[in-house]
Amino acid sequence: MKAMIKVDITIIGAGVIGLSIGRELASTADHVVIMEKEPHPGMGISSRNSEVIHAGIYYPKKSLKARLCVEGAGMLSEYCSARTIPCQSMGKVIVATESSEEKAVEKLFLKGKDNGVQGLKILGRSDLKKIEPSVSGICALHSPNTGIIDSHRLIRSLEADCLDKGASIFYNTEVLALEKSSQGFVCTAGHMSGSPYTFSSRIVINAAGLFSDRISALAGIDIDAAGYRIYPVKGEYFRVRGGKHTLVGGLVYPVPEKSLTGLGIHATKDLAGFLRLGPNAFPVDEISYDVDPSHAQVFYENARAMLPFLEPSDLVPDMAGVRPKIQKPGGSQRDFLICHEETRGLAGLFTLAGIESPGLTSCLAVGRHVAALAKEAGLVSQIR
Numbered sequence: 001m002k003a004m005i006k007v008d009i010t011i012i013g014a015g016v017i018g019l020s021i022g023r024e025l026a027s028t029a030d031h032v033v034i035m036e037k038e039p040h041p042g043m044g045i046s047s048r049n050s051e052v053i054h055a056g057i058y059y060p061k062k063s064l065k066a067r068l069c070v071e072g073a074g075m076l077s078e079y080c081s082a083r084t085i086p087c088q089s090m091g092k093v094i095v096a097t098e099s100s101e102e103k104a105v106e107k108l109f110l111k112g113k114d115n116g117v118q119g120l121k122i123l124g125r126s127d128l129k130k131i132e133p134s135v136s137g138i139c140a141l142h143s144p145n146t147g148i149i150d151s152h153r154l155i156r157s158l159e160a161d162c163l164d165k166g167a168s169i170f171y172n173t174e175v176l177a178l179e180k181s182s183q184g185f186v187c188t189a190g191h192m193s194g195s196p197y198t199f200s201s202r203i204v205i206n207a208a209g210l211f212s213d214r215i216s217a218l219a220g221i222d223i224d225a226a227g228y229r230i231y232p233v234k235g236e237y238f239r240v241r242g243g244k245h246t247l248v249g250g251l252v253y254p255v256p257e258k259s260l261t262g263l264g265i266h267a268t269k270d271l272a273g274f275l276r277l278g279p280n281a282f283p284v285d286e287i288s289y290d291v292d293p294s295h296a297q298v299f300y301e302n303a304r305a306m307l308p309f310l311e312p313s314d315l316v317p318d319m320a321g322v323r324p325k326i327q328k329p330g331g332s333q334r335d336f337l338i339c340h341e342e343t344r345g346l347a348g349l350f351t352l353a354g355i356e357s358p359g360l361t362s363c364l365a366v367g368r369h370v371a372a373l374a375k376e377a378g379l380v381s382q383i384r
């Protein structure tokens, strides 16, 4: 009988999270493999987002979102400089267009300061005009260090780091089954061109984004009892045409919804200087990335108070992404879920679920955090 192939660490998913974990762990073990069902890295959530490097304003104090966002933003900006990944700190304003929103701006200012965000300032109407002359608002919170990043270049750079450090990445390879064994886990994977095969892995890291709940279920976790079920929430974007992109200098956000289902339809520039509006937020049963052109009217109505120069005909469908929410529709806000499943009798399995925004900003800090958890658990002591 042929002996089963053994690896030390299997990471499921080559999005920014799986790759960031891979680059941290690749040098701590002999055989680190990353399995990705798509043909290239980052084809899921990681390449379908606003590409904003968030400062960490919105999230509850001491939450993983707040901590890893603030830490991750700093790490990412150093990383971008070192690897010449295009990024730009263009600044962001969170704009109150009605007096009823002024209190929310003050609250965000205090929350951001509490989270350790640097440089925040409340602007009155005339100071807002100095920064964004074409934006309308009665006051705003200014975050000068918020910026944007070329997420595609980031993904490629993280992939290169993993390979340089000795990890192997298997594309077109889907993890189909997971079973606990005395040595760790028996994993079954399927490649599009062959029949499924099994191998043994001492550690398994579930970084499967929108499909993390399926992986948890494969490992035998009751995803409803554990609160791991993913409730996908779609976000569409519309591009602003007609030369109006020149009317906005940076990132312009409304005061966010209380539930933080989304941050509200905002205006972001990309690195080429184009202006996009989005994302909206609505629950979906299936993952699809088409944009419904009829939603343009709602975008227009939502944004025109902040951006009075907009006309409905300026908006053309652009792209969409899907948030991997673990909060039930209408439920209260949830933090990133990052844990070692030792207490469920699944020592060696790490779950990452609900890694929605600010997951892109936080990715390097998430990688470091997971590596620290694995070291604390004594699972990767052989650091070289």
Ligand SMILES: Cc1cc2nc3c(=O)[nH]c(=O)nc-3n(C[C@H](O)[C@H](O)[C@H](O)COP(=O)(O)OP(=O)(O)OC[C@H]3O[C@@H](n4cnc5c(N)ncnc54)[C@H](O)[C@@H]3O)c2cc1C
Pocket: 012, 013, 014, 015, 016, 017, 018, 035, 036, 037, 038, 041, 042, 043, 044, 045, 046, 047, 048, 049, 050, 051, 052, 053, 054, 173, 174, 175, 176, 207, 208, 209, 210, 211, 212, 215, 234, 235, 279, 320, 321, 322, 323, 324, 355, 356, 357, 358, 359, 360, 361, 362
């Ligand atoms: C609309 C939107 C806007 C956002 N804006 C921002 C922003 O401006 N700033 C910010 O910081 N964050 C933002 N985010 C959040 C950020 O994009 C995510 O947190 C981050 O990309 C999550 O990365 P990931 O690696 O967890 O997921 P993914 O990139 O989806 O990676 C998971 C991977 O796992 C693979 N996979 C799944 N199942 C299997 C399997 N069984 N076998 C093998 N592979 C599998 C998938 O194919 C996928 O490639 C936004 C998100 C959305 C949806």
